[in-house]
Amino acid sequence: MPESNMRLVDNLLGRHGLIALFVARFVPGVRSLVPMVMGIRLHQVQRFHYFAWCSATLWIALLAGVGFVLPSLPDTVSRVATMVLMAAPVVTLCVAIITFITWRLRRVISGYRNSLKKS
Numbered sequence: 001m002p003e004s005n006m007r008l009v010d011n012l013l014g015r016h017g018l019i020a021l022f023v024a025r026f027v028p029g030v031r032s033l034v035p036m037v038m039g040i041r042l043h044q045v046q047r048f049h050y051f052a053w054c055s056a057t058l059w060i061a062l063l064a065g066v067g068f069v070l071p072s073l074p075d076t077v078s079r080v081a082t083m084v085l086m087a088a089p090v091v092t093l094c095v096a097i098i099t100f101i102t103w104r105l106r107r108v109i110s111g112y113r114n115s116l117k118k119s
Contacts, residue, residue, distance in 0.1 A: 018051040025055035027092075 012020050012034075024034035035052055070081055 018047055021048070021051045022055040025059050031059075 016023075018038075021035055021038050025031055039048055039052070066085075070078060073081060
């Protein structure tokens with residue numbers, strides 16, 4: 001893993017602590033990477049395990065609950081829920097792309113402002 005990614009994880013840990021691990025469980029794509037990298041970088045192993053287990057348990061309960069309730073819903077509601085669940089990855093991807101573009105633009109603008117201040 002590149003050192004820049006490890007620094008990013010260190011910054012994430014410094015800013016948000018183990019709550020970032022808990023929230024990462026619910027973000028597609030990040031779900032599998034953040035716990036692994038945080039587990040490598042953390043020194044408080046017991047707290048890491050606690051948050052990892054809590055977030056995993058909640059995630060599994062959420063998925064099992066949706067899977068259990070979905071077939072018992074009325075047909076029209078079940079269809080709408082299925083469409084929403086199918087659209088969720090696309091919406092998540094769009095949000096991720098917009099977030100990345102916004103982050104990148106802020107970084108570029110910040111660098112431009114800093115260069116103007118120095119001149």
